[in-house]
Amino acid sequence: MMLLFFMHNSSYRGRFAPSPSGELHFGSLVAALGSYLDARHHHGQWFVRIEDIDPPREVAGASDAILNTLEQFGLLWDDEVVYQSQRHELYREQLEKLIAQGFCFGCDCTRKMIMQAGGLYQGHCRSKPMQQLTHPHSLRLRNQQGISQFEDRLLGAVSVGNDFAKEDFILKRKDGLYAYQLVVVLDDIDQGITDVVRGSDLLEVTTRQMSLYQQLSQPLARYLHLPLAITQSGQKLSKQNHAKALNLDERRTLLLEALSFLGQNISPQYQDFTLEQLLEYASKHWCINDIPKQAQLIT
Secondary structure, eight states, X not given: OOOXXXXXXXXXXXXXXXXXXXXXXXXXXXXXXXXXXXXXXXXXXXXXXXXXXXXXXXXXXHHHHHHHHHHHTTOOOSSOOEEGGGOHHHHHHHHHHHHHTTOEEEEOOOHHHHHHTTSSOOOTTTTOOGGGOOSSOEEEEOOSOOOOEEEETTTXXXXXXXXXXXXOOEEEOTTSOBOHHHHHHHHHHHTTOOEEEEEGGGTTTHHHHHHHHHHTTOOOOEEEEEOOEEOTTSOBOOTTTTOOOOOGGGXXXXXXXXXXXTTOOOOGGGGGXXXXXXXXXXXXXXXXXXXXXXXEEOO
């Protein structure tokens, strides 16, 4: 498999796409800040998309809390906020096209069957007619690309195992919900996103998203994966691990800590800046070469 490089438009369009499964924490701030600074440094646009595609995982009021927190930190977005829950028609239409083109097939394999086969789907249902499927069943991409390598703006050449790269991954789940891999690609294409800056926990699945981009005959976005914030026990800071929400009374301190986490130069004059001035200065002096490539410990 050849190493893939990204097509990049001169007009930068970035995004921050949190899920409303809880309030933003320090790891979320790092991802949002890195995405924001990269966009502003390149005189580009920065959008916010709420990934509310999985209702069972959502927390009531989390979407509004996330947007309020971004505003409180001065991370102001361009254009209206996009909500995935309002875009089901787009997902349905594109999925129907994939089915019509023969790029998608039904699968009624159970999780237990897949785990017993080694944990990756082995193509058991690829040739099974739809009428022979039990219900409910998922829909999988007939993965003809199998991208296993790409060039990350920070990390350089990134590779994943060929078995993972070639797996026919799920586009619509058995419970009827659209899968993340489908909606994130369709939304990025629809919004014209040229650059994705996000945490390294999504490094591996980037290859799957790129495979879908190519299946749809779309130019690839560029990717920059930021270091993860981890605890003393080695766990990633996350809503699932009950990371504490950002304290809005400590915005300046937290913003400076996030800049330091990202390896950016912390000048003494920062102490006299307003949040707006701090972000403007940090955007102008943003340097990805100073970002650490490894996960960073948060005490």
